[in-house]
Structures are given as structure tokens and as C-alpha cells.
Amino acid sequence: MSDDIILKVENVSKSFGGVKAVDNISFTLRRGEVLGIIGPNGSGKTTIINLITGFVEKDSGKVYYKGEDISEWQPHKIADVGLARTFQAMRPYPTLPAYKNIIPPLYSPRARRSARGKLGDRSAVAIDLLEEVGFERDARVPYKLAGALPLGYLKRLELCRCLALMPEMIICDEVFSGLSMSEIVSMVPLMEKLQRDGITLIMVEHRLRELFKIAKKAIVLNFGEKIAEGSPDEIFNDPKVKEAYFGGEDSYVFK
Amino acid sequence: MPELRKERLDRGVKVRSDSIYALSSMKEILYLLGPGLVLILLLLVLPLVVSPYWQRVMAITGVYALLSISFGFLANYVGLVSLGGAFYVGVGGYLSGLLNAAGVPLILSIPIATLLGAVICTLLLLPCLPLRGVYFAIISFIYPLFAGRLIAATGYFGGTDGIPGLDRFPSIWVALYMAIFILLIVLYGLSRMVNYEDVGLVFRGVKDNELAIKASALNLTWYKVQAVFISSAMGTFAGAYLAHLYGWVGMSLFAIDFSILPVAATVVGGSGTLYGPLLGALILVPASESMRAFGTLRIVFYAVLLVFFVVFWTEGILDFLKRKYEQFEHWVRI
Ligand SMILES: Nc1ncnc2c1ncn2[C@@H]1O[C@H](COP(=O)(O)OP(=O)(O)OP(=O)(O)O)[C@@H](O)[C@H]1O
Ligand SMILES: [Mg+2]
Numbered sequence: 001m002s003d004d005i006i007l008k009v010e011n012v013s014k015s016f017g018g019v020k021a022v023d024n025i026s027f028t029l030r031r032g033e034v035l036g037i038i039g040p041n042g043s044g045k046t047t048i049i050n051l052i053t054g055f056v057e058k059d060s061g062k063v064y065y066k067g068e069d070i071s072e073w074q075p076h077k078i079a080d081v082g083l084a085r086t087f088q089a090m091r092p093y094p095t096l097p098a099y100k101n102i103i104p105p106l107y108s109p110r111a112r113r114s115a116r117g118k119l120g121d122r123s124a125v126a127i128d129l130l131e132e133v134g135f136e137r138d139a140r141v142p143y144k145l146a147g148a149l150p151l152g153y154l155k156r157l158e159l160c161r162c163l164a165l166m167p168e169m170i171i172c173d174e175v176f177s178g179l180s181m182s183e184i185v186s187m188v189p190l191m192e193k194l195q196r197d198g199i200t201l202i203m204v205e206h207r208l209r210e211l212f213k214i215a216k217k218a219i220v221l222n223f224g225e226k227i228a229e230g231s232p233d234e235i236f237n238d239p240k241v242k243e244a245y246f247g248g249e250d251s252y253v254f255k
Numbered sequence: 256m257p258e259l260r261k262e263r264l265d266r267g268v269k270v271r272s273d274s275i276y277a278l279s280s281m282k283e284i285l286y287l288l289g290p291g292l293v294l295i296l297l298l299l300v301l302p303l304v305v306s307p308y309w310q311r312v313m314a315i316t317g318v319y320a321l322l323s324i325s326f327g328f329l330a331n332y333v334g335l336v337s338l339g340g341a342f343y344v345g346v347g348g349y350l351s352g353l354l355n356a357a358g359v360p361l362i363l364s365i366p367i368a369t370l371l372g373a374v375i376c377t378l379l380l381l382p383c384l385p386l387r388g389v390y391f392a393i394i395s396f397i398y399p400l401f402a403g404r405l406i407a408a409t410g411y412f413g414g415t416d417g418i419p420g421l422d423r424f425p426s427i428w429v430a431l432y433m434a435i436f437i438l439l440i441v442l443y444g445l446s447r448m449v450n451y452e453d454v455g456l457v458f459r460g461v462k463d464n465e466l467a468i469k470a471s472a473l474n475l476t477w478y479k480v481q482a483v484f485i486s487s488a489m490g491t492f493a494g495a496y497l498a499h500l501y502g503w504v505g506m507s508l509f510a511i512d513f514s515i516l517p518v519a520a521t522v523v524g525g526s527g528t529l530y531g532p533l534l535g536a537l538i539l540v541p542a543s544e545s546m547r548a549f550g551t552l553r554i555v556f557y558a559v560l561l562v563f564f565v566v567f568w569t570e571g572i573l574d575f576l577k578r579k580y581e582q583f584e585h586w587v588r589i
Contacts, residue, residue, distance in 0.1 A: 031353070079472035091464050093456075104460050105471035107453045122453055165472055 005067075006031045006169055006200050007083075012051050012061030014044075014224075015145040021047040023224035024061070031168075034191075034201040036218030038210045039233075040244060042162075044224040045204045046088055049171050053085045054078045063075050065169075080110045084162035088173040088204075090154050094147025098135065101146055101157055102126035103163035114166050126164070133160045133190060152183040157192070176207045220244065290580070294530075302431045310427050312544045314500055317434030317495045318344075319516050320536040322498035323487035323524075324441060326517035326534035330450045333482040334462030335384075335392060336392040338514040339376065343490020344497065345509035347372040351495035352418045352504035361422045365495040372491030377484045384479045396514060403509035417505025421498055430500055437496075438533075441489060446529050458482055516540070519557070525565050527573020534573045 007029040014022040022044045029035050037045050051054035052063050054075040062071045065083055079085075092101045104233045105111060127135075127142045133156040135141040141149075146157065157174050164171045175191070176184045184207060191214050195201060205211040211218070213230040220228040220235060222244040228235055235241055302310055322340045329335045351368035355361055383394040407415050424430040449455040460468040461478050468475050490513075498504045502514060517532065524535025542560075546553045566572065570578075 055469070074474075075469040079271070079470055084472075085470055087466060087470070091467065093459065093463065095454075100456055103453050103456050104468060104473060107457055108472035110472045152326050161467070161471060179468045 001166045004031045006027070006065065007052070007202075008062075008064040009048075010062040010064070012048070013059045014047055014051055014056060015059060020224045022051060024129075025219075025224075025226050026061075027219055027226070027229065029169075029200060029202065031200055032195070032198055033217070034195055034203065034215040036208075036215035037202060037220055037221065038206070038208060038211070039221030043221040043244075045221055046173055047224075048221070049085060049173055049202075049204065053083065053171065057188070075109075079112055079165060079167075080108070082165065082168035083171070084165050084167035084169070085171040086155075086158040086162060086173055086175065088177075090158045092146035092149075092154060094145065096146060098146045098153070098157055099123060099126040099130055099142040100150060102129055102160055102164050105161050108165065110165050120233065129160050129164055130157070133157075133163065134186070135160075151178050151180045152180075152187070155179065155187070159190070159194075163194075167199060169202075170194065171202040171204075173204045174206065175203065176205055176210055188213055211215060278509055293424045298435045298439070302428065302435070307427065309541075310431055312541055314427070314430050314434055315544075316537060316540040317431070317438055318497055319373060319513075319520065319540045320438055320533050321434075321441065321489050321493045322513055323520035323532035323536040324438075324445065324529055325486040327448070327521050327526060327529055328445055329482060329486040330464065330521065331526045332455070332529075333458045333479065334387075335479065335482065337380075337386060337395045337483070337486065338392045338518070339380065339395035339398060339487065340396065340490055340515075340517050341509050341511050341513040342379075343372070343376055343487045344513045345399055345402055345496035346376055347491025347496075348498040348504045348508040349412055349418075349494075350375075350491070352421050352498045353412065355421045355499070361499045363422070365492070365499065368495040368498075369492040370486055372494070373484050373488035376487035376491065377480060380483055380487075381480065384483070396511075399509040399511065399514065403506045406509075413505070415506060417503055418562050421502045421504065423502040424499055428536025430496075434496065437492065442533065443483075449529070454478075454481075469511060491512040519561055521571075522561060523572060525574040527571070527574045527577070531571050531573040535571070538572070559587055 005028050009028070010026050012022060012025050013020070025044075025048060026250065027035070039045055047056065051058050051061075054070070054073050058071065062069060064070065065078070065081065068081075070081070070083075072076055092098070100123075103122050103126055106125055127137065130142040131137045135153065135156065141153065141198070146154070149157065159170070159172070159175065172191075176187060179187065188210055191201070191203070195214065201214070203211055203215055215232075216229055217229070218235055219226050220238070220241050222240075227240045227244060228238040230238075302313060305313065322344070325343070326337065326340060329337050339349030347368050350372045351361070351364040354364035354367060360368070379398060380395060385393050386394065406412050412418065424433070441545075449458065457468065457473060457478055460471075460473075461482070462477060465475055468478070493513075494508055497508065516536070520539050521532040522535070523539060525531035526531065539560075543553060543557065546556055549556070568575070
């Protein structure tokens with residue numbers, strides 16, 4: 001069935017100067033699926049996200065979202081149809097309480113079209129949403145200054161900004177990286193919940209073990225090229241993947 | 256002898272961090288509202304006690320204050336540095352002048368010129384909205400220069416002579432209290448918007464984090480357009496007001512003073528709030544007036560003053576006063 005394909009990326013390329021950051025990449029994603037994107041540093045993971053979500057202009061290639069060609073769309077319009085993304089480098093309003101960071105997306109036309117947008121007080125909605133992603137209301141965490149939040153909360157804040165848009169799909173850029181083991185462990189159920197709620201996910205990650213608790217398939221990038229695609233087993237056993245990760249000795253990835 | 260220790264309290268932090276506390280006593284309410292009340296009272300009473308010459312200076316100060324707030328709003332809350340003050344004034348002034356000369360009474364020509372002028376200014380600045388920082392500033396600075404030259408060269412709109420014989424305000428009182436009224440409304444409305452309305456947070460994002468705004472399904476350009484419209488409307492009003500204060504419009508409405516003084520006022524007053532640029536204008540314009548006797552040497556004093564603030568007192572007067580006001584020190588026994 002092709003009509004449940006939510007995202008189709010077709011031969012997308014991008015060079016910066018002489019560097020081929022993304023080289024002729026294609027893949028498709030069905031509604032409700034979770035796709036992992038992995039690859040060494042600088043292999044083009046963030047760039048492919050930027051190309052899909054319109055933040056960087058493509059040199060060539062097409063992107064279809066729910067059957068519609070969104071290749072030339074502006075970022076806000078892509079977000080407006082429910083394709084949200086997080087940023088690897090998060091920059092919240094440091095001097096404002098966490099919940100105020102959720103107000104701009106709640107102010108967006110997309111949120112206002114939905115039932116949630118009509119609830120009235122956006123601050124209250126923002127605090128409810130933050131509670132859903134693990135900001136303990138009783139400990140008044142949603143009221144803490146965003147600049148004083150530990151990294152784990154910032155990552156959740158970034159996810160929450162996406163959830164405020166009631167997205168159908170979220171592309172996450174390294175939600176786990178930089179977090180301690182225990183923070184990652186507590187983050188996994190949240191991602192599983194998003195999946196249960198029917199949100200299609202793309203997760204760019206370095207932590208493969210945690211990634212594959214959630215994602216059942218992944219693509220591997222190296223120097224902008226897709227070198228492998230498939231289930232976790234297929235990827236772990238792919239010689240090209242082992243090669244890309246320093247001849248298979250990268251314990252960071254394969255432990 | 257008991258030992259004494261200096262203790263510093265920060266009332267601002269206490270009030271901000273807990274709104275219930277703020278309302279718990281009359282004293283705290285006064286503390287919060289005090290500065291605003293003093294400002295309002297001062298503005299309302301001053302016209303009654305000064306000489307006619309200084310009444311006129313006050314009206315001009317009001318014009319510059321509006322322009323300074325307009326500049327400060329756009330620069331500090333939306334991140335667009337606009338030197339278009341002179342353009343807004345010129346467009347608003349000429350529009351109101353042309354309308355008035357065609358028979359539209361000033362009670363209508365001023366609001367029409369304000370809104371229509373703001374639409375025109377916004378449309379003309381639209382192509383430069385993706386530009387940032389100094390590029391936007393330069394383009395917005397070129398428009399008034401260009402417009403002035405164009406009028407001189409083509410002879411349209413009265414050419415170098417301008418359009419004389421326009422309706423004037425019935426009296427200086429009407430003019431002054433109108434300026435004060437508009438100034439207070441603008442201050443109240445803008446500070447509510449940037450501090451308490453949700454769109455204020457969006458503007459802040461436009462300044463600090465464009466990417467997050469775009470990713471939040473918000474059209475960045477559209478919010479820049481809104482902000483430029485608001486800020487240019489303040490300028491076009493100032494221009495229309497000047498047209499009927501003088502009863503004349505001319506090329507001097509495109510004078511670069513209208514673009515530059517707001518920058519100086521923001522430097523002197525402080526950029527932390529909307530009241531900084533206001534305070535800066537309230538100090539600089541009368542100061543410059545009273546230095547008129549020195550002729551062109553005035554510019555030198557001006558420059559020295561600016562250098563002093565830029566180099567030695569970067570926080571600006573208002574932020575300094577605010578800090579002193581919010582923190583008070585007292586001796587406690589230990
Ligand atoms: N805006 C840009 N200008 C120039 N080069 C860029 C730009 N963005 C990315 N690149 C280059 O493109 C390549 C891919 O970068 P990208 O950020 O997509 O990698 P990544 O896989 O996300 O890496 P990481 O794991 O470190 O986040 C790198 O060589 C990078 O230097
Ligand atoms: Mg990256």
C-alpha cells in the first residue's frame with residue numbers, strides 16, 4: 001500500500017563549497033514508523049534534516065510529504081502541515097521560564113486551528129504539555145528559567161516545542177546525545193509514547209542500543225552517502241558500516 | 256559596640272519572582288507603580304508651568320520620544336535596527352500635508368497619514384526584511400535621503416518650497432496634550448505587548464532565535480512586517496503631527512536627525528526597556544535645545560556625551576536608575 005507513505009525523499013543532494021554534505025539520498029517512511037539515521041560525525045545527518053524541513057535549500061532532489069511535493073516550501077509552511085523537527089543545538093529563551101518557550105508554537109496558525117489552540121490561556125496549555133514530556137509540575141519545573149535547566153530537560157523542552165504543533169511527524173536531531181545513561185533510559189519511554197500516539201519519527205542518533213529500542217529500521221550515512229539501510233541486524237552485520245565506523249572497532253557504536 | 260553589616264535587598268527580584276507578594280502591601284503597590292505615576296504626573300503638569308518657548312520644545316521632544324521608542328522597540332524587541340525615522344516622518348508629514356491641502360481636516364488627515372504612511376513605509380522596507388543588522392539599517396537610512404533629493408529634483412509636492420499654509424493645531428495646549436496622550440498610550444500598549452502578550456514572545460524569538468520561530472510554524476517575515484508596521488506608524492504619526500505643528504511641510508521632514516537622535520537616545524537612556532529610549536529623548540532634545548546658543552559647537556558636546564555613554568556608562572541612565580531603585584542597602588545588626 002503506497003498511500004500510507006508519509007515521507008518520500010528522492011535523490012536529494014547538497015554540497016557546501018566542495019564538500020558533498022548529502023549525496024543523492026533517497027528513502028521512504030510509512031505512517032507510524034520510526035526510522036533511525038546514523039553515521040559518523042559530519043556524515044550529513046543534520047544536513048539531510050535541514051533539507052527535508054526546508055531550512056537549507058536543496059541542490060537537487062525532491063521531498064514528498066503525504067503525497068505532496070514540499071521540495072520548495074519554506075520551513076514554517078512545512079511545520080504548518082505537521083512535519084516538526086528538533087534542533088541539535090538548542091537555544092531556548094534563557095531568561096524566561098520554561099513554559100514560555102512553548103508559547104510561540106502554541107501561537108502558530110497550526111496550533112490555533114486545532115482544538116488545543118482554542119483552550120484560551122496558552123500558559124496553562126504550555127504547562128500541561130510540559131508535564132506530558134516530564135516536567136514535574138509539583139516541583140515547579142515548568143516555571144524554572146530555561147537557561148538554568150539541565151540538558152535532559154532542554155531536550156524535552158525541544159520535543160515539547162514540536163508537540164505543541166500537534167505534529168504528525170517529528171524529526172529528532174540527537175535527542176540522546178550529551179545525556180547521562182540514566183537520562184537516556186528515562187527518555188526512551190517518552191519516545192515510545194510518541195510512537196504509540198501515532199507520531200511518525202525520524203531519529204538521528206549516535207547511541208545505537210537505545211535507538212534500536214525504538215526504531216526498527218535505520219539508514220547509515222557516511223560522507224553524505226547512504227551506505228546501508230535495513231533492520232538493526234542487517235546494519236550491524238554490514239561490512240561497509242563496520243568499515244565506516246573505524247573498521248568495526250568503534251566500541252562507542254557497537255557496544 | 257554592636258557589629259553592623261550592610262545588607263542589600265533586591266526588591267525587583269522579589270516582586271518579579273512572586274506576583275502575590277507584589278500585591279501584599281500598599282507600599283509594594285506604590286513601589287511598582289511609583290515610577291510610572293511620577294512620569295505621567297510630570298508629563299501632565301509640565302506644560303502648565305513652562306514658558307511658551309519650552310512648550311514648543313516639549314512638543315518637539317514628544318516627536319523625538321515617539322521616534323526613539325519606535326527605534327528601541329524594533330531594535331531591542333524584534334532585532335531590526337532601523338534608521339528609517341526620517342523616512343517615516345517625511346512620509347507621514349507629506350501625506351498629511353497633501354491631504355490637508357486638498358481639504359481634508361487635520362483630525363482626519365493625521366490618522367489617515369499615520370496608517371497609510373505606515374503601509375507605504377512597510378511595503379518599501381519589505382524587500383529588505385531578510386537583511387539583518389547593518390544592512391537593514393543602511394537601506395532604511397537611504398530612503399529618506401533618496402526621497403528628499405527626489406522631491407528637490409522633480410519639484411513635486413512643492414519641491415524645495417514645501418507645502419505651506421496647512422491647518423495648525425487650535426492651540427499649543429491641544430498640540431502638547433495630544434502628543435503626551437499618544438506617547439502614554441503607545442508606551443502602555445507597547446510595553447504590554449512586549450511583556451505580557453504572546454506575540455511579544457514571538458517578536459523576541461524573531462530577534463534571538465529565528466530558527467525556532469520558523470520551526471514553530473510561524474512565518475518569520477510576517478512578524479517582521481507587523482513589527483515594522485507598528486514602528487513606522489509611530490514615525491508617520493510623528494511626521495503628520497509635525498506638519499500641523501508647523502503648518503507647513505518641506506524637505507526638512509526627511510532630515511537625518513529623525514533617524515539619528517533615536518539611536519543616541521537609546522544609547523543614553525539604555526536599551527533594556529522601552530522607557531530607556533524615552534528617557535534618552537527627554538534628556539537629549541531639551542539639552543540640545545538649551546545648547547543652541549553655542550551654534551554648531553552643539554554637535555561637539557553631543558558627540559562627547561555620546562562617547563561618554565558608549566564607553567563609560569554602557570548600561571544607560573534608565574537601567575542604572577532602575578538598579579538603584581530596586582536594590583536598597585541598609586545596615587543590619589549582627
Ligand atoms: N552551513 C554549512 N556550511 C558549510 N558546510 C556545512 C554546513 N552545514 C554542514 N556543513 C558540512 O557538511 C557536512 C555534514 O554536516 P552535518 O552537520 O550534516 O553532519 P552530522 O552528521 O549532523 O554531524 P554531527 O554528528 O557532528 O552532528 C560536514 O562536513 C559539515 O562541515
Ligand atoms: Mg548533526
